[in-house]
Amino acid sequence: MDKLTVKEVHAKEETLLANKKPLYTHREIMNLLKEDKFKFNLFGHVDKSYEKEAIKGVKKDILRHLEFNSTYHNSTYHLNYIKELEIAKANGKDCVRNNIETKLGDIDKSIQYHKESIKIFEEMKIRETDSICIGSSEFYCFKCGERMMYALLDENTIGLSPSYSMKKMDIWDCTCKFKDGEKQHSYHITVPTGKLVFVNFFDDRKPYIENDKNRDCYINKDKKEMKIFEPKEKWSEEFNLNTHLGRIGLMNHYSSKHNIAFGQMGDGGIGIYTNKNRDRIVISCAYLANRLTDKDGDKQYLTKIEKFLKEYRKVGQISLEMWRWMAADMSVVEKNKIPVKINKNDYNKDVLLKVKKGKWKVTHKYRTDDCNEDKDIEYSVLELEE
Ligand SMILES: [Zn+2]
Numbered sequence: 505m506d507k508l509t510v511k512e513v514h515a516k517e518e519t520l521l522a523n524k525k526p527l528y529t530h531r532e533i534m535n536l537l538k539e540d541k542f543k544f545n546l547f548g549h550v551d552k553s554y555e556k557e558a559i560k561g562v563k564k565d566i567l568r569h570l571e572f573n574s575t576y577h578n579s580t581y582h583l584n585y586i587k588e589l590e591i592a593k594a595n596g597k598d599c600v601r602n603n604i605e606t607k608l609g610d611i612d613k614s615i616q617y618h619k620e621s622i623k624i625f626e627e628m629k630i631r632e633t634d635s636i637c638i639g640s641s642e643f644y645c646f647k648c649g650e651r652m653m654y655a656l657l658d659e660n661t662i663g664l665s666p667s668y669s670m671k672k673m674d675i676w677d678c679t680c681k682f683k684d685g686e687k688q689h690s691y692h693i694t695v696p697t698g699k700l701v702f703v704n705f706f707d708d709r710k711p712y713i714e715n716d717k718n719r720d721c722y723i724n725k726d727k728k729e730m731k732i733f734e735p736k737e738k739w740s741e742e743f744n745l746n747t748h749l750g751r752i753g754l755m756n757h758y759s760s761k762h763n764i765a766f767g768q769m770g771d772g773g774i775g776i777y778t779n780k781n782r783d784r785i786v787i788s789c790a791y792l793a794n795r796l797t798d799k800d801g802d803k804q805y806l807t808k809i810e811k812f813l814k815e816y817r818k819v820g821q822i823s824l825e826m827w828r829w830m831a832a833d834m835s836v837v838e839k840n841k842i843p844v845k846i847n848k849n850d851y852n853k854d855v856l857l858k859v860k861k862g863k864w865k866v867t868h869k870y871r872t873d874d875c876n877e878d879k880d881i882e883y884s885v886l887e888l889e890e
Pocket residue numbers: 548549645646647648649650679680681682
């Protein structure tokens with residue numbers, strides 16, 4: 505829900521901008537951008553390793569936006585009409601010519617109008633913290649999922665300013681929630697029966713029943729089907745698979761609402777490995793042992809694998825049709841009548857593991873700063889806590 509009304513947003517904006525001095529016109533900004541005169545501050549929304557690339561993109565994006573606004577008068581259809589008129593004149597087709605001349609007159613009028621507005625646009629002075637691009641151009645963060653406007657921070661720097669939806673939520677600080685990087689995330693599940701099932705994904709589709717107790721879940725648009733484990737607002741930024749924020753949101757949702765472990769992965773497959781005590785489970789590359797035969801492999805990584813395989817045994821593998829793994833106590837599967845394939849003869853079967861009963865801590869590292877899949881073994885870890 506919005507925290508501020510439209511009126512309150514405008515009032516707050518006014519106070520924030522009141523003492524800011526006008527710096528450049530749009531035209532000056534375009535020229536300075538072309539001459540590479542600005543520094544950029546993206547408030548931690550982009551990792552250091554990718555920052556240079558990102559800034560190139562941002563620069564292009566802003567220039568494209570500003571140029572689109574100021575070169576509208578070069579519309580090609582106008583030029584086409586002039587060409588047509590010349591052809592008509594040369595061929596002496598009066599009737600066609602008259603028609604085109606009328607159209608051309610209309611176009612001329614609208615061109616005059618656009619030229620005026622272009623002039624106004626190009627000569628418009630931008631203040632400190634004002635957004636540069638009026639209209640659709642914005643910056644999107646793949647870590648926190650926030651959308652922001654490009655802004656002039658001071659006479660040397662281009663940065664970000666809050667989007668309108670942020671302002672309505674009374675968020676005026678543009679610093680990224682994950683400015684220090686994307687770290688591994690931990691949560692808990694309980695395993696009361698000691699039987700833990702690992703799958704690619706739980707098939708939680710059920711026919712939709714009006715007045716069903718489970719309605720706090722995702723319901724298909726046609727209201728014929730629901731997915732009992734999925735969040736009701738599955739398309740919201742809170743559960744967006746493309747952002748770090750969304751992936752954390754999903755892990756918290758599945759574990760706290762349904763006692764299910766969830767880890768977002770990439771393409772391919774995973775291997776499931778346990779120690780002798782069966783109180784620590786590691787999700788890793790499906791073919792760790794095979795990697796040992798790779799003579800050109802990274803020595804440090806191979807030593808790590810060797811050491812790991814002395815302590816851990818592979819107990820199963822899962823191919824990831826959906827880019828994720830999920831796991832839950834057998835009671836969750838049975839209570840919700842979720843189909844699983846744990847018989848020996850099933851092709852592409854799920855993995856049933858007898859483990860110690862109790863509370864388990866799950867740590868997901870894949871796609872974070874804590875896991876480089878070419879150097880680190882542990883993609884996710886499940887360990888008995890009590
Ligand atoms: Zn961010």
